Amino acid sequence: MHDFIEIKRIKNSRKGRGAFAKKNIKKGTLVEVGHILLISNDDYEKLADTIFWSYCFEWDDPKYNGENPAAVPLSACQFINHSYSPNLRYEYDYNNLTIEYYAEQDIAKDEELTVNYNGVVDDKSPVWFEVEN
Numbered sequence: 571m572h573d574f575i576e577i578k579r580i581k582n583s584r585k586g587r588g589a590f591a592k593k594n595i596k597k598g599t600l601v602e603v604g605h606i607l608l609i610s611n612d613d614y615e616k617l618a619d620t621i622f623w624s625y626c627f628e629w630d631d632p633k634y635n636g637e638n639p640a641a642v643p644l645s646a647c648q649f650i651n652h653s654y655s656p657n658l659r660y661e662y663d664y665n666n667l668t669i670e671y672y673a674e675q676d677i678a679k680d681e682e683l684t685v686n687y688n689g690v691v692d693d694k695s696p697v698w699f700e701v702e703n
Contacts (some may be wrong), residue, residue: 574601575646575683588682589649595677601658602650602671604643614640627669629662643669653684660685 576592595601609617609626617626617640625648629641642648647669650658658671671685686692 572602572646574599575649577646577649580682587649588651589646591677591679591681591683593679595673597673597675599673600670601673601683602645602647604645604647604669604671606641606643606667606669608667609640609642611639627662633664641667641669647671650683650685652687654686656684656686657681658683658685 572592574592574595575589577587578590580586580588606627606629608629614626622642625642626640627643629639647660650671657673657675657677659674661670661672662668663670671683677683
């Protein structure tokens with residue numbers, strides 16, 4: 571079982587499911603490590619018109635010279651929803667092929683865990699879907 575994350579269905583919401591804090595989390599805590607599956611250019615193009623595209627992250631590791639532009643995390647982090655006021659941030663670990671999620675603030679038990687899908691906590695640029703508060 572996961573120490574910090576519980577996946578729950580979000581009723582009366584287009585979000586579907588979300589990740590929620592199983593217990594209080596202190597600012598700076600490593601909350602999740604998502605091991606990733608690299609996606610080739612060809613496979614990424616095939617995913618563009620599917621629901622799986624929404625789960626892809628841009629993977630800008632220079633050692634792949636653009637051959638693997640995307641990654642899909644294989645963990646509970648797939649259920650962390652977007653927010654323009656997120657309580658988590660994520661960082662790529664290119665050496666270990668992981669995405670690490672850290673608490674940006676103290677998080678209360680049962681609070682929904684969110685990240686800014688733009689990759690930067692305070693980036694207010696539009697995302698590819700209508701944001702639900």
